[in-house]
Amino acid sequence: MENEDGxxxxxxxxxxxxxxGESVGSKESKKIAVTIRDVAKTSGFSASTVxxxxxxxxxxxxxxxxxxxxxQKAAKALGYHPNIFAxxxxxxxxxxxxxxxxxxxxxxxxxxLRGIENTLYQASYLPILTDAHNERSRxxxxxxxxxxxxxxALIILANxxxxxxxxxxxxxxxxxxxxxxxxxxxxxxxxSVTVDDEGGGYAALAHLYALGHRKIAFVRGPKALSSSKNRxxxxxxxxxxxxxxxxxxxxxxxxxxxxxxxxxxxxxRMTQELLKQRRPFTALMAYDDMTAFGAVRxxxxxxxxxxxxxxxxxxxxxxxxxxFVPSLTTxxxxxxxxxxxxxxxxxxxxxxxxENRKIQAVHRKLSSEVVVRESTRAISKT
Amino acid sequence: MENEDGxxxxxxxxxxxxxxGESVGSKESKKIAVTIRDVAKTSGFSASTVxxxxxxxxxxxxxxxxxxxxxQKAAKALGYHPNIFAxxxxxxxxxxxxxxxxxxxxxxxxxxLRGIENTLYQASYLPILTDAHNERSRxxxxxxxxxxxxxxALIILANxxxxxxxxxxxxxxxxxxxxxxxxxxxxxxxxSVTVDDEGGGYAALAHLYALGHRKIAFVRGPKALSSSKNRxxxxxxxxxxxxxxxxxxxxxxxxxxxxxxxxxxxxxRMTQELLKQRRPFTALMAYDDMTAFGAVRxxxxxxxxxxxxxxxxxxxxxxxxxxFVPSLTTxxxxxxxxxxxxxxxxxxxxxxxxENRKIQAVHRKLSSEVVVRESTRAISKT
DNA sequence: GAATTATACAAAAACGTTTCAATAAAACAA
DNA sequence: TTGTTTTATTGAAACGTTTTTGTATAATTC
Numbered sequence: 001m002e003n004e005d006g007x008x009x010x011x012x013x014x015x016x017x018x019x020x021g022e023s024v025g026s027k028e029s030k031k032i033a034v035t036i037r038d039v040a041k042t043s044g045f046s047a048s049t050v051x052x053x054x055x056x057x058x059x060x061x062x063x064x065x066x067x068x069x070x071x072q073k074a075a076k077a078l079g080y081h082p083n084i085f086a087x088x089x090x091x092x093x094x095x096x097x098x099x100x101x102x103x104x105x106x107x108x109x110x111x112x113l114r115g116i117e118n119t120l121y122q123a124s125y126l127p128i129l130t131d132a133h134n135e136r137s138r139x140x141x142x143x144x145x146x147x148x149x150x151x152x153a154l155i156i157l158a159n160x161x162x163x164x165x166x167x168x169x170x171x172x173x174x175x176x177x178x179x180x181x182x183x184x185x186x187x188x189x190x191x192s193v194t195v196d197d198e199g200g201g202y203a204a205l206a207h208l209y210a211l212g213h214r215k216i217a218f219v220r221g222p223k224a225l226s227s228s229k230n231r232x233x234x235x236x237x238x239x240x241x242x243x244x245x246x247x248x249x250x251x252x253x254x255x256x257x258x259x260x261x262x263x264x265x266x267x268x269r270m271t272q273e274l275l276k277q278r279r280p281f282t283a284l285m286a287y288d289d290m291t292a293f294g295a296v297r298x299x300x301x302x303x304x305x306x307x308x309x310x311x312x313x314x315x316x317x318x319x320x321x322x323x324f325v326p327s328l329t330t331x332x333x334x335x336x337x338x339x340x341x342x343x344x345x346x347x348x349x350x351x352x353x354x355e356n357r358k359i360q361a362v363h364r365k366l367s368s369e370v371v372v373r374e375s376t377r378a379i380s381k382t
Numbered sequence: 383m384e385n386e387d388g389x390x391x392x393x394x395x396x397x398x399x400x401x402x403g404e405s406v407g408s409k410e411s412k413k414i415a416v417t418i419r420d421v422a423k424t425s426g427f428s429a430s431t432v433x434x435x436x437x438x439x440x441x442x443x444x445x446x447x448x449x450x451x452x453x454q455k456a457a458k459a460l461g462y463h464p465n466i467f468a469x470x471x472x473x474x475x476x477x478x479x480x481x482x483x484x485x486x487x488x489x490x491x492x493x494x495l496r497g498i499e500n501t502l503y504q505a506s507y508l509p510i511l512t513d514a515h516n517e518r519s520r521x522x523x524x525x526x527x528x529x530x531x532x533x534x535a536l537i538i539l540a541n542x543x544x545x546x547x548x549x550x551x552x553x554x555x556x557x558x559x560x561x562x563x564x565x566x567x568x569x570x571x572x573x574s575v576t577v578d579d580e581g582g583g584y585a586a587l588a589h590l591y592a593l594g595h596r597k598i599a600f601v602r603g604p605k606a607l608s609s610s611k612n613r614x615x616x617x618x619x620x621x622x623x624x625x626x627x628x629x630x631x632x633x634x635x636x637x638x639x640x641x642x643x644x645x646x647x648x649x650x651r652m653t654q655e656l657l658k659q660r661r662p663f664t665a666l667m668a669y670d671d672m673t674a675f676g677a678v679r680x681x682x683x684x685x686x687x688x689x690x691x692x693x694x695x696x697x698x699x700x701x702x703x704x705x706f707v708p709s710l711t712t713x714x715x716x717x718x719x720x721x722x723x724x725x726x727x728x729x730x731x732x733x734x735x736x737e738n739r740k741i742q743a744v745h746r747k748l749s750s751e752v753v754v755r756e757s758t759r760a761i762s763k764t
Numbered sequence: 765g766a767a768t769t770a771t772a773c774a775a776a777a778a779c780g781t782t783t784c785a786a787t788a789a790a791a792c793a794a
Numbered sequence: 795t796t797g798t799t800t801t802a803t804t805g806a807a808a809c810g811t812t813t814t815t816g817t818a819t820a821a822t823t824c
Contacts, residue, residue, distance in 0.1 A: 035810055046774045051812055059813090062771050084531055085471040086810035089779050094467070096510070104496050105701065107489065114486050117513045121520075126527060128478070129511040131499045138503075145508060149466055264705055293705045300707050319487065320702035323646055323675040325682050417780055428804045433782055441783090444801050468780035471809050769822065777814080784807080791800070 034078045043074035050075070054082070088150075095125050097346060098146035100139065101157035104131045107318040108159050108288075108335070112181060115339025116155060123347045125152070134160060153177040153346035160225075177349040177359055179342045183226055184363055191349075191361045193341045197227045200331040200368035201234025204285055204313045207329070207370045209242065212379035213283035213311060217250040219270050219295055221287030224256050228287055231315065235285070250274065250281055254291065263287075267294025275302050282310060282379050289314035289321045289330055296324070296375065307377035317371055326374035334366050341366065416460045425456035432457070436464070470532075477507050479728060480528035482521065483539035486513045489700040490541050490670075490717065494563060497721025498537060505729045507534070516542060535559040535728035542607075559731040559741055561724045565608055566745055573731075573743045575723045579609045582713040582750035583616025586667055586695045589711070589752045591624065594761035595665035595693060599632040601652050601677055603669030606638050610669055613697065617667070632656065632663055636673065645669075649676025657684050664692060664761050671696035671703045671712055678706070678757065689759035699753055708756035716748050723748065 036054075040047040045067065052059045053071045060068070074080075088094045099116060101109055113129075120127055128151060132139035146154065158180050179191040208216055218235070221228030239246060252270045254263060267286065271294060274284075284299070286292035292314030296306050304310050306326055314321060317332035341364050349359060418436075422429040427449065434441045435453045442450070456462075470476045481498060483491055495511075502509055510533060514521035528536065540562050561573040590598055600617070603610030621628065634652045636645060649668065653676065656666075666681070668674035674696030678688050686692050688708055696703060699714035723746050731741060 033810090036812095037810080047811085048774055048776090048813080049772085052773090055812080057812080059772095062773085064772075067772080081530060083471070083810050085467055085474075085476070086779085087812080089465070089467040089471050089781085089810080090812045092467070092779085099511075104499065105492055107492075107701070110487055110489075110492065113511075114513065117486065117511065118515075121512075121524075126510050126512070126531065128508050129481075129495075129499065130503075130508070131496065133500075142503075148463060149508065290705075293707075297705075297707050319489070320705060323672075323679075323702060324706065325675075325679050415780090418782095419780080429781085430783075430804055430806095431802085434803090437782080439782080441802090444803085446802075449802080465780050468809085469782080471780080471811085472782045474809085765824100767822100767824080769820100771818100771820070773816105773818085775814105775816080777812105779811085781809085782807100785805090787802100787804080789800105789802080791798100793798070794796085 033083065034080050036080070036082065038078055039071065039075045039080050042078060043071045045071060054080075092150070093152060094150060096149070096151050097125050097127055097153040097155060097343075098130065098149070098151035099127045099155050099157065100130050100132055100142055100146070102132045102134050102139075102160055106159050107320060108316055109157060110319065111335035112157060112339040115336035115341075116343055117339075118336075119340040119343035119347075123343065125343075125347070127155075147176070151176075152350055154179070155342050155346065156180040158182040175359060177346040179345045181338055181342050184365075188361050189359050191342075191345045192363045193338050193345070194363075194365050195227075195333045195338065196365055196367045197230035198234035198237070200315060200333075200370075201231035202238045203234075203368070203370045204231075204315065204331050205235050205238045207372065208283045208285060208311060208313060208376065209238070209244065211283075211311065211376060214244065214379075215250070215279075215281040215283070216246060217274050217281040217284045218246065218252070219267055219274070219284065219286045219291050220251065220253045221291070222254050222256040228254075231287065247279060247281075249277055249279055254287060263290040264294040264297075267291040268298045269294075271295040271298035272302070275299075275304075283376070284310060284312045286312060286314050289316045289318045289328060291315075292328055292330070292375070293320070293324070296326075296328075307375050308380075311376035311379075313370075313376055322373070324375070329373045329376040330371055331368045332371045333368050338366055415465065416462050418462070418464065420460055421453065421457045421462050424460060425453045427453060436462075474532070475534060476532060478531070478533050479507050479509055479535040479537060479725075480512065480531070480533035481509045481537050481539065482512050482514055482524055482528070484514045484516050484521075484542055486511075488541050489702060490698055490715075491539060492701065493717035494539060494721040494724075497718035497723075498725050499721075500718075501722040501725035501729075505725065507725075507729070509537075529558070533558075534732055536561070537724050537728065538562040540564040557741060559728040561727045563720055563724050566747075570743050571741050573724075573727045574745045575720050575727070576745075576747050577609075577715045577720065578747055578749045579612035580616035580619070582697060582715075582752075583613035584620045585616070585750070585752045586613075586697065586713050587617050587620045589754065589758065590665045590667065590693060590695060591620070591626065593665075593693065593758060596626065596761075597632070597661075597663040597665070598628060599656050599663040599666045600628065600634070601649055601656070601666065601668045601673050602633065602635045603673070604636050604638040610636075613669065629661060629663075631659055631661055636669060645672040646676040646679075649673040650680045651676075653677040653680035654684070657681075657686075665758070666692060666694050668694060668696050671698045671700045671710060674710055674712070674757070675702070675706070678708075678710075689757050690762075693758035693761075695752075695758055704755070706757070711755045711758040712753055713750045714753045715750050720748055 036047050036050050040050045043050065049063065050071050053063055053068050054075060097120065116127060128146060128149065130142040130146065132142060154176055159182055179193060181193045184192040184194050220232055252274055254266050254270060257263060257266060267290065275298065284295050286295050292312050296312055299306050299310055306312050314328050314330035317330045321328035321330050345362055418429050418432050421432045425432065431445065432453050435445055435450050436457060479502065485491065498509060510528060510531065512524040512528065514524060536558055541564055561575060563575045566574040566576050602614055634656055636648050636652060639645060639648060649672065657680065666677050668677050674694050678694055681688050681692055688694050696710050696712035699712045703710035703712050727744055
């Protein structure tokens with residue numbers, strides 16, 4: 001069954017295990033790794049003691065400083081580095097967490113990844129990075145690979161996720177701390193970190209409203225995306241709160257697409273169709289920043305100045321948004337903080353080292369904030 | 383010495399090794415991992431045979447199919463997954479490569495990372511991702527961590543690298559296949575993947591020239607960056623080839639900065655200073671796309687239309703460049719291919735499993751191409 | 765002064781593999 | 795028949811740790 005294993009003999013990557021000399025004191029080849037026994041021999045103590053001292057194990061309490069320092073000196077002198085494979089074999093731990101994302105080329109991922117990396121670094125964990133390319137099969141393969149590697153936790157970045165509940169099924173089996181960023185599953189074993197999409201949608205519209213806009217077009221996200229639904233819910237809540245009405249014809253939906261980057265082109269087209277209707281609007285609220293980019297392009301192409309004649313607001317605050325001319329007003333997701341939050345969840349779980357710990361899911365919802373930049377402007381008094 | 387080790391006792395992340403039941407045939411707790419010996423017992427063969435069969439080792443030649451299938455059946459039935467720690471301990475391999483990059487928030491990294499990930503995937507390797515945040519100390523710490531983990535190779539993405547030769551010193555010691563992307567070291571043991579910056583610089587200018595531009599401003603990159611020097615060398619070569627002259631006053635340099643993202647602001651300021659001189663130019667060549675974004679912003683702010691009154695060309699073709707309004711004409715680096723090339727170099731090295739292999743560095747220089755978009759336009763006939 | 769308790773270390777048993785060397789049967793050659 | 799090779803399988807030794815248990819002393823208590 002394990003024939004496809006990377007270590008199989010048919011795999012040419014295998015390297016014949018060189019291990020020259022070493023046996024009877026031949027000292028020519030220095031390449032031999034120095035083991036804990038070497039340190040033991042050099043320091044004059046046993047391997048056990050060396051281990052205890054070097055790991056500062058409980059028993060180290062009884063070991064006099066002179067012994068400790070001798071051992072440490074020997075270790076340093078020999079350039080001893082513990083073999084992590086052996087260490088892991090014993091401890092069943094490897095201080096590694098698996099990251100699965102669905103499309104690294106989505107700029108949405110980058111700050112989250114930064115947050116993950118940075119927080120893991122502080123906790124002395126290292127991430128194994130995988131990218132499912134929005135393919136279910138690839139996701140499953142990677143999941144399998146990560147489980148085989150015994151990662152201690154799993155962080156899934158569901159930036160553009162159409163795969164649904166089945167993931168859950170695959171994921172539940174291991175007693176593995178797992179957190180999913182960007183979507184809340186109805187699982188009670190998988191944690192989640194999400195942003196307050198509804199509040200963000202509400203705030204974005206409120207911003208436009210405050211600027212005096214009343215005729216507002218909407219390019220909503222793909223129906224299948226929960227974030228799209230939630231943002232729209234925020235919009236509706238605002239509508240109820242204020243009594244503002246939206247023209248049904250000015251609401252269009254992005255098609256379900258495999259890649260967030262295609263969203264730009266789709267948004268471009270949808271906006272063009274919006275314009276074709278010749279129903280006036282003074283502002284446009286886009287599903288996300290990518291959508292907004294497409295919309296701005298279409299508006300500009302049609303000779304409509306942004307923000308002069310039409311304000312545009314995005315969502316996410318991905319990094320290009322600030323660079324854009326005009327820079328994009330948007331709803332900022334605290335992306336880096338979201339990555340950090342995800343890591344904190346799993347690390348906390350790992351630290352609460354109860355034996356029979358039932359992994360209790362925690363769901364964190366972070367709030368968003370409107371970042372006002374150049375792409376929105378108060379409606380001109382005419 | 384190893385007191386700061388993540389596995390030390392003072393570290394609360396340590397988990398008490400649960401290992402209930404198992405001893406005298408108590409079958410209640412199913413959580414016990416199934417080992418090769420379990421498969422041996424169930425199938426009626428020895429652990430050796432199971433290992434040989436499951437890994438398709440040379441000796442498997444002598445094992446009749448009936449035995450093989452029995453063992454495989456047993457393995458599958460038990461849900462056997464080899465313990466990767468034990469496996470690594472024996473084989474000294476873990477099919478992992480370390481990636482060190484210097485700033486993941488640089489959009490330049492993303493496609494390279496995609497190329498790395500994708501190519502590693504095909505070779506059944508997994509990347510451990512680290513980000514030095516442009517800090518030397520962090521780089522060194524991560525390097526250390528990766529070496530401790532016995533990654534089989536190292537890929538360094540030197541996108542914005544001011545640290546210099548000293549890295550080399552740190553890097554040479556291990557017999558570890560190493561490739562650096564974005565910079566060619568004068569080492570004969572560290573491979574490199576670079577892009578033809580000089581050719582790109584040449585081509586970018588040639589493009590502007592072909593559009594009729596003769597008064598051209600330059601925002602060069604930080605002096606410390608080799609890519610900056612090389613691109614400028616391409617410019618100079620073009621100047622020599624055509625006899626075109628550049629106004630010294632229209633050449634400015636970006637300051638040495640820690641982060642590529644700051645480059646945008648710097649470029650904005652430098653362009654403003656350029657404009658302050660009131661020396662006319664009809665085109666601007668930027669060090670890279672980020673610089674170009676800053677330049678476009680400054681030009682636009684000053685009321686100068688891009689590309690109507692001033693063409694702008696960037697370098698890199700990072701992903702926002704296509705989204706920009708106007709979309710940016712730029713010199714495309716084959717980023718994904720560069721990532722793939724880097725992986726191919728190390729995987730090839732790993733595969734050439736010669737015992738005493740001296741790691742022979744290979745240096746690949748990929749060519750760039752001008753991508754013409756909206757930000758450049760033929761000079762208006764006035 | 766005997767019984768306890770702290771201190772200081774070490775031997776040995778895991779952890780779960782892979783692989784070498786050995787063995788035994790079967791097939792083949794002379 | 796005997797001797798040699800091929801086929802089929804296994805025991806045991808590594809790989810380099812950590813941790814449990816055990817054994818001495820030395821220091822305390824009664």
